[in-house]
Every structure is written in structure tokens, then in C-alpha cells.
Amino acid sequence: xxxxxxxxxxxxxxxxxxxxxxxxxxxxxxxxxxxxxxxxxxxxxxxxxxxxxxxxxxxxxxxxxxxxxxxxxxxxxxxxxxxxxxxxxxxxxxxxxxxxxxxxxxxxxxxxxxxxxxxxxxxxxxxxxxxxxxxxxxxxxxxxxxxxxxxxxxxxxxxxxxxxxxxxxxxxxxxxxxxxxxxxxxxxxxxxxxxxxxxxxxxxxxxxxxxxxxxxxxxxxxxxxxxxxxxxxxxxxxxxxxxxxxxxxxxxxxxxxxxxxxxxxxxxxxxxxxxxxxxxxxxxxxxxxxxxxxxxxxxxxxxxxxxxxxxxxxxxxxxxxxxxxxxxxxxxxxxxxxxxxxxxxxxxxxxxxxxxxxxxxxxxxxxxxxxxxxxxxxxxxxxxxxxxxxxxxxxxxxxxxxxxxxxx
Numbered sequence: 001x002x003x004x005x006x007x008x009x010x011x012x013x014x015x016x017x018x019x020x021x022x023x024x025x026x027x028x029x030x031x032x033x034x035x036x037x038x039x040x041x042x043x044x045x046x047x048x049x050x051x052x053x054x055x056x057x058x059x060x061x062x063x064x065x066x067x068x069x070x071x072x073x074x075x076x077x078x079x080x081x082x083x084x085x086x087x088x089x090x091x092x093x094x095x096x097x098x099x100x101x102x103x104x105x106x107x108x109x110x111x112x113x114x115x116x117x118x119x120x121x122x123x124x125x126x127x128x129x130x131x132x133x134x135x136x137x138x139x140x141x142x143x144x145x146x147x148x149x150x151x152x153x154x155x156x157x158x159x160x161x162x163x164x165x166x167x168x169x170x171x172x173x174x175x176x177x178x179x180x181x182x183x184x185x186x187x188x189x190x191x192x193x194x195x196x197x198x199x200x201x202x203x204x205x206x207x208x209x210x211x212x213x214x215x216x217x218x219x220x221x222x223x224x225x226x227x228x229x230x231x232x233x234x235x236x237x238x239x240x241x242x243x244x245x246x247x248x249x250x251x252x253x254x255x256x257x258x259x260x261x262x263x264x265x266x267x268x269x270x271x272x273x274x275x276x277x278x279x280x281x282x283x284x285x286x287x288x289x290x291x292x293x294x295x296x297x298x299x300x301x302x303x304x305x306x307x308x309x310x311x312x313x314x315x316x317x318x319x320x321x322x323x324x325x326x327x328x329x330x331x332x333x334x335x336x337x338x339x340x341x342x343x344x345x346x347x348x349x350x351x352x353x354x355x356x357x358x359x360x361x362x363x364x365x366x367x368x369x370x371x372x373x374x375x376x377x378x379x380x381x382x383x384x385x386x387x388x389x390x391x392x393x394x395x396x397x398x399x400x401x402x403x404x405x406x407x408x
Contacts, residue, residue, distance in 0.1 A: 015276020076189030125315030163227030168218030192243030
């Protein structure tokens with residue numbers, strides 16, 4: 001096909017830059033299209049366990065790193081229930097600009113088009129993308145990396161999609177909301193809530209010390225369909241701070257998060273490929289995705305580059321099949337289903353059961369719980385970890401995991 005890119009990537013966020021850079025590095029004729037400049041700053045923060053980046057040799061992409069990493073799973077209000085659970089593993093926050101530039105530098109020489117995609121249609125062996133500007137672009141394969149809201153990727157309807165919602169503030173406070181140099185993964189203490197609120201879907205605090213008197217605090221809902229409204233999360237955050245005799249004195253930045261945790265896997269028979277949120281790559285157990293992008297992007301790019309080299313006449317449908325098989329092999333599909341099943345059970349837990357569940361979860365070995373949260377355990381090992389967790393869980397948590405535990 002003359003005047004046709006091998007691959008056209010839709011999107012300008014982390015997923016799009018990741019896969020575009022991997023393909024470009026392999027000599028694939030790849031172009032990108034996004035509704036905004038790919039140099040625009042990203043609005044949200046991205047966290048990751050530092051070990052994930054160390055294994056990839058990318059730990060320099062972190063802006064902050066904490067060794068004092070803890071969670072709180074007591075109800076709060078007493079010395080015993082206010083004791084932290086130490087995690088013993090470093091956690092980091094990406095330097096968003098460094099991460100963005102890491103991928104953009106690897107994309108040097110690639111063409112990016114600023115346009116919104118209105119329609120995608122098959123044309124012969126290729127795919128034509130129609131932009132809102134009236135411009136049209138033809139590619140052998142289109143990869144949609146524009147996020148989970150993409151209207152172009154087909155997926156089965158499996159009922160309501162649960163969203164992880166969060167409201168956060170980077171700012172200064174009347175007193176430190178966490179200990180100096182501390183990172184709090186989950187603080188489920190609920191003594192700041194009214195009796196009525198305790199019967200509502202549980203939320204937890206995700207918080208960290210940025211240094212120089214600046215902290216990040218975020219009230220988060222694990223997952224719910226429909227998602228917990230942001231106004232409720234903001235109110236709970238303010239209540240939590242007030243209970244501790246604390247208050248926000250300066251808002252430097254606000255963070256607003258809402259993304260699906262149990263989005264169905266795409267239809268693997270469609271002639272479009274997806275990557276990132278559009279490909280349901282958000283981890284159902286943790287809500288994280290950037291580590292998966294960094295790990296799985298190279299393999300997908302290898303498969304596509306090899307197919308283009310070995311069979312240069314492959315059309316969109318055949319190329320998409322190669323991509324889907326590389327991105328979602330059976331092993332990863334089965335692991336994804338296990339995680340989604342577990343999430344479905346946890347969504348029915350009240351705050352007491354969730355606290356008891358996570359208390360048991362972090363009694364697992366560090367290798368087990370960290371591999372679970374990063375989705376790096378092979379399927380047999382993952383199943384073994386889930387069985388061990390079931391064995392050490394209290395009887396009411398076991399019952400909830402087997403039968404479900406709807407809130408009263």
C-alpha cells in the first residue's frame with residue numbers, strides 16, 4: 001500500500017508513547033495521532049513499586065522514592081488499631097516529565113499529527129482513519145492507545161463496569177498528615193466516619209511525604225459500580241484530616257482519578273489492536289498499569305515488527321491477530337480472569353471485612369504479595385498464592401471469598 005504507514009497509534013498518553021517508541025526503535029514505519037500535543041504535561045501521578053523499575057533498569061525515572069512504606073488496617077481510635085503494617089519494600093512515584101521524555105526521545109524522527117479521530121474503517125488490506133480536521137490517514141495496522149473510553153474498540157457487555165475513584169491534594173497542612181519520609185499505601189482507619197458512613201462503601205487514604213513540608217493525600221475507593229462520587233471522597237478526606245486535628249493550608253495541585261478496574265477484555269477478532277487502558281491492561285487487583293506498559297510493550301512491538309518483516313503483505317485483520325495474540329496470550333487471559341473474580345468478591349466487602357482481608361494479604365511473603373500486586377506471577381504460582389491467602393484468612397473472609405459478602 002503506497003503512502004501508508006505500517007502502524008498508526010491513536011493517543012498521546014503513556015500507553016501511546018510507550019508502544020509508539022517501542023515500534024519506532026524496531027524500525028517500524030509508525031505515526032501517531034492525538035487530539036493534543038504529545039508534549040503537553042500529564043495531569044495524574046503514577047506510582048510503582050521500585051523493584052519493577054529496577055528489573056528494567058529504569059529506576060532513574062522516579063521523582064520520589066520511599067523505604068518507609070506502610071499500611072493501616074485497624075479501625076483506628078486505639079493504640080493497637082493505630083499500628084502500621086510495614087511492607088519492607090521501596091515504593092516510588094514517577095517523574096512524569098522524565099517518563100514522558102524517556103518515550104518521546106525514543107520516538108525522535110517519528111511523525112505525530114494533532115487531530116481527533118472521528119471514524120475508523122477498513123479499506124482493502126489497510127485501515128483508514130478519519131480525523132475531525134477532515135484529514136485522512138491510511139495504515140496497515142491501527143493501535144488504539146487513547147484510553148479506556150475509546151469508542152473504537154469492541155468488547156463484550158458484561159454488566160456494570162466498576163471504577164476506582166480518587167480525589168487527592170498535593171499541598172501543605174497545618175501538621176504533617178503522615179510521618180516524615182513515609183509512604184502510606186492504604187489507610188483504612190475509619191474512626192472519622194459516622195455510623196451511617198461506615199455502612200457505605202469503604203474508602204482508604206493513599207498518602208506520602210514529598211519533602212520540604214509538602215504532602216500528597218488522596219482518598220480512594222478500591223472499586224465500585226457505579227463509582228463513589230468525587231464529592232463524597234473529598235468530604236471523607238476533609239473528615240479524616242479534621243479527626244486528626246489537621247487541615248489543608250495550601251492546595252498546590254488537585255488530582256481527580258476515575259478509571260475502570262474490571263473492564264472486559266476486548267474482542268480479539270477485530271481488525272484494530274489496542275494497548276493500555278483501551279486494551280483492558282489496568283490490573284484488576286491494584287489499579288496500576290504503567291509497569292505493565294513497560295514490561296509488555298517490547299514483546300508486542302517484537303511480534304509486530306517480526307510479522308511486518310516476514311510477511312510484508314499482511315493486512316489489518318492479520319496484523320491485529322498477531323498483536324492480540326502477543327498482547328493477550330492464554331496465560332495472561334486466565335490470570336486476568338482470576339483477578340477479576342477476586343475483585344468482584346472484594347467489592348462486596350464492608351470496611352471491616354476489607355481490613356481483615358488486607359491484614360491477611362500482607363501476611364503472605366513479600367515475593368507472593370508483591371508478585372500478586374504487579375501481576376508478575378506465573379499462573380500456577382498465582383493460584384498457589386491465592387490458595388495460601390485463603391488458608392490464612394479468617395473464616396468470615398473465607399466465606400466472603402467463596403459466597404460473596406454483600407453489604408447490609
